[in-house]
Amino acid sequence: MTSPYDALAPYYDEVVRGRRDDAKVLRQVLKKYRCRPKTVLDLACGSGKLTKEFKNAKVTGIDLSPGMLTLAREQLPEATLLQADMRSLRLPGRFDAAWCMYDSMNHLANFRDWTRTMQTAHRHLNPGGVFVFDVNTVTKLEAMVADSPFMHHFKKGMLVTEVSKQKSRYLWQLNIFERQKDDLYRLQEAEIPETAYETERILEVMERTFEDVTILDPVRKRPSKHSLRLYFAGRRAKMK
Known part of the structure; x- marks a missing residue:
């Protein structure tokens, strides 16, 4: 699983x-x-x-x-x-x-x-x-949809989060850029749906x-x- x-x-x-x-x-x-x-x-x-x-x-x-x-x-x-x-x-x-x-x-x-x-x-x-x-809360997720995307820098790279609304769900699209050698990045992606x-x-x-x-x-x-x-x-x- x-x-x-x-x-x-x-x-x-x-x-x-x-x-x-x-x-x-x-x-x-x-x-x-x-x-x-x-x-x-x-x-x-x-x-x-x-x-x-x-x-x-x-x-x-x-x-x-x-x-x-x-x-x-x-x-x-x-x-x-x-x-x-x-x-x-x-x-x-x-x-x-x-x-x-x-x-x-x-x-x-x-x-x-x-x-x-x-x-x-x-x-x-x-x-x-x-x-x-x-x-x-619904208030938070609606605000995240309005303000998306979000960028968060961390030691190994950067996370870019986009939140969209699809009918009654909120879809978090996570794009993780992991720093590699020579200023290259490896992309990891994940989709996480939420309800509120x-x-x-x-x-x-x-x-x-x-x-x-x-x-x-x-x-x-x-x-x-x-x-x-x-x-x-x-x-x-x-x-x-």
């Missing part, structure tokens, strides 16, 4: 930055629920660098990309890492916390898949366990599935129609 992230994997950690800031926000959310997880399920774990910040937790990570799992094995040598689909995952154990970060929910093809992934998280949590995920939905629709499913649901805008004081990125969190009901 291949993934568009296989092409991006060798450059991923140089291009995607700010993991400690993201870990700080994630800890802030978990603290609100008084959750200090000893076991963590990382859905779409990517390179594993975010979850590496949670050093005291026993980690199980899943991802569809073999290339990203190779990176994760370097970052999380003690973790259980599996190539699996988070929409249909069924593991024998349960966890104190589960998360799905870096807009991985947006990568799902339709809202039914978003719902299935929320159900996956719920199914794998201990009673009282917490699920957290972040999303690119209104906050109210996401919240409705979260509140049907979890209790104590919250939404956090990591930049603004409170979520609004101007929010670019949102964190959603909820708790699996405790046993009575």
